[in-house]
Amino acid sequence: MSDTPSAVRHYGFAGAGLSCAVIARELAEAGHRCTLFEARPHVAGNCHTERDADSGVMVHIYGPHIFHTDDDEVWALVNRYMRFMPYVNRVKAVTGGRVFSLPINLLTINQFFGQTLNPTQARAFIEAQADTSITDPQTFEEQALRFIGRPLYEAFFRQYTLKQWEVDPKDLPASILKRLPVRFNYDDNYFAHKHQGMPEEGYTAMVERMLDHPNITVHLGQRLETSQVGQYDHVFWSGPLDAYFGHREGRLPYRTLDFERFDAEGDVQGCAVLNYCDDSVPFTRITEHKHFAPWETHARSVCYREFSRRCGEDDIPYYPVHLTQGDDVLKRYQALAAAEAGVTFVGRLGTYRYMDMDVTIRAALDAVRAFRAARGA
Ligand code: UDP
Numbered sequence: 001m002s003d004t005p006s007a008v009r010h011y012g013f014a015g016a017g018l019s020c021a022v023i024a025r026e027l028a029e030a031g032h033r034c035t036l037f038e039a040r041p042h043v044a045g046n047c048h049t050e051r052d053a054d055s056g057v058m059v060h061i062y063g064p065h066i067f068h069t070d071d072d073e074v075w076a077l078v079n080r081y082m083r084f085m086p087y088v089n090r091v092k093a094v095t096g097g098r099v100f101s102l103p104i105n106l107l108t109i110n111q112f113f114g115q116t117l118n119p120t121q122a123r124a125f126i127e128a129q130a131d132t133s134i135t136d137p138q139t140f141e142e143q144a145l146r147f148i149g150r151p152l153y154e155a156f157f158r159q160y161t162l163k164q165w166e167v168d169p170k171d172l173p174a175s176i177l178k179r180l181p182v183r184f185n186y187d188d189n190y191f192a193h194k195h196q197g198m199p200e201e202g203y204t205a206m207v208e209r210m211l212d213h214p215n216i217t218v219h220l221g222q223r224l225e226t227s228q229v230g231q232y233d234h235v236f237w238s239g240p241l242d243a244y245f246g247h248r249e250g251r252l253p254y255r256t257l258d259f260e261r262f263d264a265e266g267d268v269q270g271c272a273v274l275n276y277c278d279d280s281v282p283f284t285r286i287t288e289h290k291h292f293a294p295w296e297t298h299a300r301s302v303c304y305r306e307f308s309r310r311c312g313e314d315d316i317p318y319y320p321v322h323l324t325q326g327d328d329v330l331k332r333y334q335a336l337a338a339a340e341a342g343v344t345f346v347g348r349l350g351t352y353r354y355m356d357m358d359v360t361i362r363a364a365l366d367a368v369r370a371f372r373a374a375r376g377a
Contacts, residue, residue: 008031008032008033009032009033009233009234009377010032010033010034010035010232010233011024011027011032011033011034011035011232011233011234011235011236012035012036012037012224012228012229012231012232012234012235012236013034013035013036013037013224013235013236013237013238014037014223014224014235014236014237014238014239014244015036015037015038015039015045015237015238015239015347015349015350016036016037016038016043016044016045016207016211016218016220017043017044017045017046017047017207017238017347017360018044018045018047018207018347018357018360018361018364019236019238019346019347019348019350019360019361019363019364019367020036020236020238020346020347020364021043021044021207021210021211022077022210022361022364022365022368023236023346023364023367023368024036024210024211024213024216024236025210025211025213025216026365026368026369026372027215027368027372027377028213028214028215028216029213029215030372030377031215032215032377033215033217034215034216034217035216035217035219035232036211036216036217036218036219037219037222037223037224038218038219038220038221038222039221039222039223040220040221041220041221042204042220043204043207043208043211043218043220044203044204044206044207044208045062045238045347046062046063046065046316046318046348047060047062047065047203047204047207047357048060048061048062048203048204049061049065049199049202049203049204049205050202050204051202052289052302054263054300055263055290055298055299055300055301055302056296056298056300057289057290057293057296057298057300057301057302058201058202058289058290058292058293058296059289059302060287060289060292062257062316062318063257063259063287063304063306063318064272064273064285064287064292065203065357066087066089066190066191066196066198066292067084067195067196067197067198067199067357067358068089068191068193068195068196068356068358069193069194069195069196069356069358070193070194070195071358071361071362072195073362073365074358074361074362074365075195075358077361077365078199078206078361081206081207081209081210082199082200082201082205082206082209083199083200084197084198084199084200085197085198085199085200085293085294085295086197087196087197087198087292087294088189088196089189089190089191089196089272089273090188090189090190090271091103091190091271091272091273091274091275092269092271092273092274092275093156093274093275093276093277094274094275094276094277094278095155095156095277095278096155096278097280098111099274100112100156101188102156102180102188102190102275103180103181103182103183103188103190104148104152104156104180104182104183105182105183105184105185105186105187105188106119106122106183106184106185106186107186107188108152108156109122109125109126109152109184110122112151112152112155113125113151119184119185120184122184123184126147126148126149126152126182126184128149129148129149129150129151129152130145130146130147130148130149131145131146131149131150132146134146137174138173138174138324139169139170139171139172139173139174139324140157140161140169140170140172140173140174140176140177141153141158141168141169141170141172142174143174143177143178144157144158144169144177147182148182155277155278156277157169157177157277159277159278159279160275160276160277160278160284161176162279163279163282163283163284163308164255164284164308165255165308165319165321166255166308166309166310167321167323171323171324171325172322172323172324173322173323173324175322175354176354193358198292198293200295223239224237226244226246229342229343230342232342234342234343234344234371234375235342235343235344236343236344236346236367237343237344237345237346237350238345238346238347238348238349238350239349239350240252240254240317240349240350240352241333241334241337241345241349241350241351241352242329242333244337244340244343244345244350245333245336249329249332249333249336250329252320252329252330252333252352253310253311253320253321254310254311254317254318254319254320254321255308255309255310255311255317255318255319255321256308256309256310256311256312256315256316256317256318257306257307257308257309257316257318258306258307258309259304259305259306259307260283260304260305260307261302261303261304261305262303262305263300263301263302263303264300264301264303265299265300265301266299266301267288267301268286268288268301268303269286269288269303270291271288271291272287272288272289272291272292273285273286273287273288274286274288282307283305283306283307284306284307284308285306286303286304286305286306287303287304287306288301288302288303289301289302289303289304290302317349319354320348320349320352320353320354322354330352333352344367344371346363346364346367347360347363347364348360351363
């Protein structure tokens with residue numbers, strides 16, 4: 001049932017990924033008109049999924065996306081549009097020609113060091129390797145040396161991170177490594193959140209359902225130009241923050257990804273994600289997509305080798321590159337964005353944040369609620 005708004009307003013959206021879909025749905029249910037412009041031929045942004053015609057496998061076209069959250073409201077929201085199937089991400093990692101379990105857990109530690117330690121012994125063993133002179137780690141490298149010590153850092157993180165970011169881990173913030181837990185038990189769940197799962201029919205179907213509302217219109221293959229912003233009562237912009245301002249303060253750096261697809265019969269690697277942590281190969285990981293849907297059976301398999309590189313002007317931006325020093329350009333864009341009264345910047349690209357899907361949805365909910373409260377919309 002719709003609220004009856006005091007005045008029906010017309011909102012424009014640049015993008016039709018998770019952020020804009022969540023915001024448009026909320027505003028549409030409040031009775032407002034929402035028009036979305038999506039440059040790509042599909043909704044759902046980089047979590048877009050497509051069933052491969054040949055194998056029947058649901059492919060994560062822009063790389064692996066696993067939904068995990070501690071946020072009950074966000075979990076309820078996604079489940080309103082799609083059934084989530086049980087899925088636990090159990091990543092494996094190759095380093096020095098051997099396979100280990102990730103995130104670092106008791107099995108990783110015992111296998112890597114050839115030990116049979118119990119949790120208490122393992123904690124003491126790792127602490128003895130840690131650099132305890134680092135009291136307040138700021139960088140990726142300091143975080144690693146403080147909490148896992150040099151041997152595990154060198155084996156699992158240093159070279160993978162150089163491949164992923166092309167930045168020395170000394171210049172990356174500790175927050176990137178803090179994404180990964182370190183465990184002194186045999187729990188090998190990559191994520192430490194209470195909810196985790198995969199949308200039964202893929203993320204794109206989920207976002208299509210969010211956008212399936214009489215007050216919402218989606219234009220695929222079209223951009224909202226900045227010159228059109230004034231035609232709307234307000235605009236929600238999920239495109240790159242620097243692009244909105246014509247890159248006038250310079251370009252914000254992003255990483256883009258290249259996927260080299262290969263198809264095969266049967267089971268190629270036995271798990272969904274296999275990381276390649278050393279520099280014996282140029283790619284960071286191989287994703288075998290059918291393992292993301294363990295409730296389905298497919299004879300053939302679709303795999304992606306994933307390569308990371310600096311994002312050029314015509315590439316799809318994936319990861320914002322935050323360094324420990326020098327986010328001055330970003331600060332200038334943030335000041336410009338704050339002064340732009342008719343536009344709210346949202347999402348990973350619009351706010352230049354390395355956000356997981358659940359954090360993206362939470363931020364979108366908070367943004368639309370703050371907007372409605374401030375404007376009485
Ligand atoms: N990382 C690493 N080795 C690994 C996995 C991750 O060094 O085997 C580092 C790398 O710097 C990466 C970061 O940890 O960018 C965060 O990893 P996550 O798996 O969260 O990355 P995502 O799946 O978002 O690319």
